[in-house]
Amino acid sequence: MSTNNHVAAVESRSQAPFYRPVTDEVEVFRAAARRGLPVLLKGPTGCGKTRFVEAMAHDLGRDLITVAGHEDMTSADLVGRFLLKGGETVWVDGPLTRAVRTGAICYLDEIVEARQDTTVVIHPLADHRRELPVDRLATTLPAAPGFQLVISYNPGYQSVLKNIKESTRQRFVAIELDFPPPEAEAEIVAHEAGVDADTARALVAVGNAIRNIDGSPLREASSTRMLILAGGLAAEGLGLRRAVQAAVVEALSDDRDVVRALGELVDAVLPGT
Structure with missing residues (x-):
């Protein structure tokens, strides 16, 4: 196996990577x-x-x-x-x-x-x-x-x-480290995905709803990264509900019953989208 496998090149950035501190x-x-x-x-x-x-x-x-x-x-x-x-x-x-x-x-x-x-x-x-x-x-x-x-x-x-x-x-x-508080996470999603504040807050509401499912069958929660991906799709003109389905719901599980239940939860959080 080559020593280059799974290794990122040395970072050289002229602009600071965006990071929103949460605590200390x-x-x-x-x-x-x-x-x-x-x-x-x-x-x-x-x-x-x-x-x-x-x-x-x-x-x-x-x-x-x-x-x-x-x-x-x-x-x-x-x-x-x-x-x-x-x-x-x-x-x-x-x-x-x-x-x-x-x-x-x-x-x-x-x-x-x-x-x-x-x-x-x-x-x-x-x-x-x-x-x-x-x-x-x-x-x-x-x-x-x-x-x-x-x-x-x-x-x-x-x-x-x-x-x-x-x-x-x-x-x-x-x-x-953990997922940021809602306001901080919305700021991150808005900045990284290039969406407006209302869209970012809606995405964060979806993320928190999924994270707070009692007895969740999911191995992983809806991450900030997923919300940014969904925001990126929305920024490209995809409907917000469809963006969430593609970047969050379908990515979290292959179980059709789980996907259906997550979709219903998203519909409840994003009424009218």
């Missing part, structure tokens, strides 16, 4: 960054964890290297490996090693999806040592100034087989 998460992150402390972000899918990291990297003036966790990820995918190039064997740094060398922020998204024996490689970087052993090069790399490790996961998916080890968790400063 920005202040906590900045304090951790000043100390070089690793940060654990936890929260539901689509609540803004990745956007938060992008905004903090821009705010701190640091490059951001993002890696999406997956069950086939190995330590070599993070650290690097020898590859054949032009008949020669050359070493190619993985994304974690690049971040360590350059002083970038390395964001391991949904780290719980990776095997636990893979995540152990981050332990020396997440404590007082701030170093990365590269066994295949028989060397240990000290983290460059500015390097920071950030990981995230969705507690709703954790299980006996998929959870963060305590030996990993206790090395991190934890920041819990």
Whole structure:
């Protein structure tokens, strides 16, 4: 597997990513960054964890290297490996090693999806040592100034087989993120989707109605990301009810009875659309 799989390019943004703070998460992150402390972000899918990291990297003036966790990820995918190039064997740094060398922020998204024996490689970087052993090069790399490790996961998916080890968790400063309060979420949806305030508030009302279903059969709630997608469809001229059906209702479940029930709930929240 190539080290480039599931890895986003180094971020280089001239304009700050839009992020609407909800509580004191920005202040906590900045304090951790000043100390070089690793940060654990936890929260539901689509609540803004990745956007938060992008905004903090821009705010701190640091490059951001993002890696999406997956069950086939190995330590070599993070650290690097020898590859054949032009008949020669050359070493190619993985994304974690690049971040360590350059002083970038390395964001391991949904780290719980990776095997636990893979995540152990981050332990020396997440404590007082701030170093990365590269066994295949028989060397240990000290983290460059500015390097920071950030990981995230969705507690709703954790299980006996998929959870963060305590030996990993206790090395991190934890920041819990959730869906924003209605007014803040409407501001986010309006900005990101390019819709007016009334449309954004209507979408947020739908999202909260679905999130508050008693005994919900859904694995995931209607996320802020989904509401932005629905808003984007509406901004392109699609009717609001149809936009919600496509971006939220149909995306949340394949069960026809569940989809029908969600549609009825949306009809009740969006009368006359």
